[in-house]
Amino acid sequence: MAAVWMALAVMLVAAAQVAVAAPVTAPAFLWAPKNYGLSPNEVKEVVHYQTISPKSLADSVLEEGGWSNLVCSKDGPQKNVDVAVLFLGSKLQSSDISKDKQVDPALADILKLSFSSSEFSMAFPYVAMSDDEALENSLLSGFTENCEDGSGGNHITYTDTCTASSESVKKHLNMDSVQDLVKSRMGNNPSGPTELIVFCSGGFKDNAKTEGQLLLDLVSVLDKSGAKYTVLYASQPYGLLENPSDLPLARYLAEKTNTTKPVLEKCDGECQLKSTLLEGVFVGVVLLIILISGLCCMMGIDTPSRFEAPQD
Template identity: 70%
Template sequence: MAAAWAAVAAMLLLTQVSAAAPVTAPAFLWAPNSYGFSSDEAREIVHYETVSPKSLAKSVLEEGGWSNFVCSKKDREKIVDVAVLFLGSKLQSSDISNDKQADSTLADTLKNSFTSSEFSVAFPYVAMSDDDKLEKSLLSGFAENCNNGFGDNHITYTDTCSVSEDLKKYHDMDSIHELVMSQIEKSPSGKTELIVFCDGGFKDLENAKSEGELLSELVTLLKKSGAKYAILYASQPYGNSAANHLDIRTQMYDGN
């Protein structure tokens, strides 16, 4: 897996992006075990083409196997306990190849998670725009590519997500831990919980934490819990997100 990460960094170092080109940011998908997503063998994949957030969502569903637990399906076995969509705001594509990182914990967590996992896919170039927040683009991409929509699948949000106020949100890492443990205790036929972890994590933190510290804490929590999990990290750098409010109920269940 280390070879794939090195290839990503080398390609980004050689690529020159013109000023007129859209800002691109990397995305990384990984699971500590393959869980039969696409192959029984360890995989390391790097997609060098530039993709839109909605194309990224489609690839995660199809190639990453998330359609098995994100999309609505009847009589299925629970492949993973939790799937995490971690949305950051710090990384641009060019940052991966830099020797010095503004958030070294973030870079180290991504590299270690990616290279030590049985299943991992890198998307070095995800094109950002000012039209939509990343959470909206990815969730709508999931909805559009699930034949039966999300159905009654469970989706959890941290309280920094731009979702309807009447949806339940989680306000700290302890509540996320309780959620994960409850998922582990459920029967194998239970539903996977999709956790949308938005930029900043939680609104009320006694001590401000960096994006890398939050991701590292979340990964450590999942490892220690013994949960079966998969994570998609995606970044939308500041200055490339709309302030539009998103009503997730319409987006998820109507698939529009």
Template identity: 75%
Template sequence: MAAAWAAVAVMLLLARVSAADPVTGPAFLWAPNNYGFSSDETKEIVHYQTVSPKSLAKSVLEEGGWSNLVCSEEDREKSVDVAVLFLGSKLQSSDISRDKQVDPTLTDTLKNSFTSSEFSMAFPYVAMSDDEKLEKSLLSGFAENCNNGLGDNHITYTDTCSVSEDLKKHHDMDSIDELVTSQIEKNPSGKTELVVFCGGGFKDLDQTKSEGELLSELVTLLKKSGAKYTILYASQPYGLLENPSNLPLGRYLAEKTNTTKPGRGKCDGECLVKSTLLEGSFVGIVLLIILISGLKCMMGIDTPSKFEAPPES
């Protein structure tokens, strides 16, 4: 009985922990060459701590060398032509170790780029929130950790990004190709172009193209152009509640299964309350069973009402 009680307690503890854990997505930073990002060769460095998107932005600036690319500084020599912030939505942190991937092209591209580059860093656990889009969190993180902000740095976006309509946007891959070509032809002292590639790529894109195919096509384009480039891939999984008010009354626990519809994976406040009540009910039932069993055992003990006198010697 004691062993069964211990097993139930462990299961309840694991259920509570899994319901409270945030949805995490991985991030990868790489450059084919170490363009002066660090004095020593930095290759395949992995940070296993769970970080927020803004902490990720700070690490990318300080450890990843992007402070020399996106922060406003005068008289700075350009070391990289193009920096790409590629925002995905397919990978969760738990997907990295799985044999069967949702998007094999994506994982293969990330793996090959990460291992074959001179400069590469990985952040397997980036805690996501449904309060803000990932591109806004990262860009605001860059601005907060740059001494002079982003200033008048050149930042362009794909047309799926949720930014002001007045900003320059790319409507296809050819537009990015033209940008890269113009950057190579500019004076070396020119500023690095930051391209924010949001999920889905382009609005008019053929929907048959996967996220992995888009990333692979972008990497191939940059390699063929001969440009000096660096890429930060970060994923904001669909396991977050996007429009809670539009969801049905059914509640779902933290981790979605293969048959769960994307976007219904997070356990909100009401779900946590109900799960806590359910846990309490289980504990009460187990304690009641223990109490009844103990009473029955005690009632089964039959002692004589009197004892015979010892025989006289």
């Protein structure tokens, strides 16, 4: 029996390790209202169902999405795109795509509309997130590594929530600053290099809008300016990079809002995966105990070695 309980303990530990090691995945979407020569063939509503890393996402965006002609600092013909936007969210997970009720309905609506109505659109539903590095750094470093001549850092601007390595880079404090940049790009240097605008989580420090409202405002600014643009949306769910020192492996299922009362959130994708694995482990343990008990009972049944002959 000791060996049996030892085997059960090993199974429980292995299942727990699998549940903890399961990566959190988030979707990414790339689109442009017009093709703008981003791809030799028209790419519309293409979906890559493989689970990829942020570095692989950067590689696919450069090669298949045509961003190598936009963000790589190489001499070439006139750029076909005026503005490229890297929008980094913190709300959406892969499991949220199929849900009827979204955390941010405006975000889901603008992503669905942009993906389906654009002439150039690609989707990556499963991008594996890591708590070791911010998504901003992973994608930008992926761009730099995959560009033969490096990325055009002189034409990259950030919102003030980004953790840019250099303090001398241009940072936007509000949407008006972004609008001024787009107007300047269209008026002063219409044939110059593509401007890459990086929107980090939250957009701006003094922003009270949701991600969906912020993305909608950004697309509206680009449409009104008449600029040729393309947008890459990627999400790193909130909480992956923030683990308290006293509980490094804890998951917060309650977050504080503007009031002091905590609001309990619904079980997300990772929570559902862990609960399913634990339920399977518990059911397996119960069935194994029943089987062992039945075998022990059968082994305990004593039967006579011989039977007496029936009497006439």
